[in-house]
Amino acid sequence: MPFDLGSTVRLAADCTDPAGVLATAATAAVTVTLPDGSTASPAASETGTVGRYQADYVTTAAGRHLVRWQFTSPAHAYTDMFDVREAAPPALLSLADARTHLKKTDHGDDDEIREWIEACTRAVEQLVGPVVARTVTQDLAFASSRSVALALAPALALVSVDALTPGDTSYAVDSLRLDGATGIVTRVDGGLLHGPLRVTYRVGRTTVPANIRAAAKIILQHLWRTRQGPGRPQRGLDDYDVSEPIPGLGFAIPNRAVQLLDPDSLGPEVG
Structure with missing residues (x-):
């Protein structure tokens, strides 16, 4: 999941010998490459478990970051990445509104819900133009x-x-x-x-019309269903039906959401 700008990312990697067994390295270094190409080298240390290392990095820029671990004696390397959100990422729904709509009573899925909110926002804005100012x-x-x-x-x-x-x-x-x-x-x-x-x-818009907010909630619910496992778009059953794919969005937008967005649509009617 993306991290918020300014938050601390705990980086972790295992050092193994050629046989794949966890081993303490003579040296352990981690390099973070920022979106602009600059680099940072947070201090790395072995945890309480032999061969398992970690480093804490405080984010300073939005975008994709590359992480490169390098160990010696034994020689081992590991590459990973993480994303950092903008300071104010466009979001049509608050986390509280999204949790209420999804009937979530705990906070265990909050990070994933926030990511889906951002995806919904982008989908809606493809159809009606900028909404979030x-x-x-x-x-x-x-x-x-x-x-x-x-x-x-x-x-x-x-x-x-x-x-x-x-x-x-x-x-x-x-x-x-x-x-x-x-x-x-x-x-x-x-x-x-x-x-x-x-x-x-x-x-964007200084106020968000109710039809756009409602469409965003329907899209959120539709996309959240993907967590239930593979399936296929349903036809003729409920508000989350998808009759036809939308160019650039495929089956991400249910019919009911398309209908709600139609008064503000940028182009010809879809769906």
Whole structure:
């Protein structure tokens, strides 16, 4: 499961001899490679069990981390990885709401539920655009135009619009007009925009409609069922039926959720 940014990850590895028997190493070192390519080397030590080592690493960056253990005498190596969430990962549902919907009375599955919430959020936003408010950055490659279209909509506000080429024109956000529903940006005075530009803007919704929240809960319940073992999509039985796969999402979205999301859908009706 992903770790929260700033939390401590306990890294563990076994050192074995060529026969596969746990053995104390002359030296034990662990290297963590961060998403930006930089490295860290937390102190490694043998636990109370011969040949079993651990190290504690405090996370400082979001993204995938590579872990490499190296032992000598006996020579042994082990590679692993772990993921770290963003400081504020997009989530349509709170953990409390998700636990209530799944009828969970204990906290043993909380980490897994949080991961499914993030998966549900991404699926919903593929169909209706950004829902969770956040700041994004986009580079726009163009020469001159009356208008430019942001990749994500609905958009809440422009934060900055800067030239990517030194010496070219940057724009004050109050000199621009943003159509939040479409993500179209134009100049207030009607003039041309000159690129390329780097645009930082806020996306999402200030309030989340009830139909989107309800759809997210149905998708969560549908995906949670995968923990019960292999099966196949059910047809014509209940709210979690899947009649047709959705491009890019397959059978992840039940019919009822698609119907609830339809009023806010970005494209033609699916399902």
